[in-house]
Amino acid sequence: MDTKVTAGRVFLSGTVEKDYTWEHISPQHIIVFIYSGEMTLSYGKSTLDFVTGDTVLVPKNQLIRVFKKPVDGEPFKAVSMFLPEEELRKFYQNRMVLENLDEGMAKQRPIKSHPLLASFFSSLFSYFDMQNELPDSLVPIKIQEALTIIDEVDKRASAILGTFSEIGKIDLEKYMEEHFMYNLPLERFAFLTGRSLTTFKSDFKKTFKTTPGKWLTEKRLNLAHHKLASEKQKATDVYHSVGFENLSHFSFAFKKAFGVSPRNIN
Structure with a gap:
């Protein structure tokens, strides 16, 4: 990337x-x-x-x-x-x-x-x-x-x-709510919010009361469910747009969370 x-x-x-x-x-x-x-x-x-x-x-x-x-x-x-x-x-x-x-x-x-x-x-x-x-x-x-x-x-x-300042520490909650659907490693999210990885994880836990991995997965799956159920999109069009790297991983995580395959959402 x-x-x-x-x-x-x-x-x-x-x-x-x-x-x-x-x-x-x-x-x-x-x-x-x-x-x-x-x-x-x-x-x-x-x-x-x-x-x-x-x-x-x-x-x-x-x-x-x-x-x-x-x-x-x-x-x-x-x-x-x-x-x-x-x-x-x-x-x-x-x-x-x-x-x-x-x-x-x-x-x-x-x-x-x-x-x-x-x-x-x-x-x-x-x-x-x-x-x-x-x-x-x-x-x-x-x-x-x-x-x-x-x-x-x-x-x-x-x-x-013409502005040459480095990335400063920015509002973590606002940034993550706007960018959770991008498939990035935590190190990149930390960099883009102006933090070391350790500080990012610490600030994240304070802000969201959970770990980045769990929060990202839940947010992405909920967005995927909305796209499938309400917008009637196909699983093959949804998985990448919500931040999953491949369809098989998305399908496994989706079925585990909702008890049904993403292909079978009405």
Whole structure:
């Protein structure tokens, strides 16, 4: 799930000719320009939909579920630009940065669509005709160019891209209630809430009066039961969306909890 990236990269995402979804955390901010198709980002219980021509900011250290979808016979295709902190610090050191960064901004649309952005990303196609990724020597130049355009067309992005603080200790109850359906090890939940694993477990017990494992399983199974019984979804569509890694484990846990197979819920 984690992408280990230490340097900037600019590359053409492989074309996706059928619906595709996965969970993702990036240690760097990512800019994505959609050439064709549609993409949905889910941040906990918040969902954003993007279409052809949109520029998407995927903030670092944000737990998201990504859904890519071809449209009208056109595959999903996008260019992705990883933004290393070194390049961001270089760009923002002498520029104004909005100071009203809040938790919800990353879950909005901090980069509006603009002809300048469409023109810039389209110009990269000539490079991608030769190879799928820009040469290392060009990456810093293109990153600085993209940041310049973004800063001109939508200053809100600076509140995210120009802020360099580390993850601080956040509201554990609120975060877990919004993200329990993601299939993460406890170490990652601890990191994303600004805690060591030991502190996470201790704070969790104080907050929820039970262990993380028991609480996560119960929450995921209750959500699955709702999707199956009330929304009439199929077990094969539900298990991953509520945080189970495979169908067999989900089916076993569900039957143990409710006394009936998820396939037999009416």
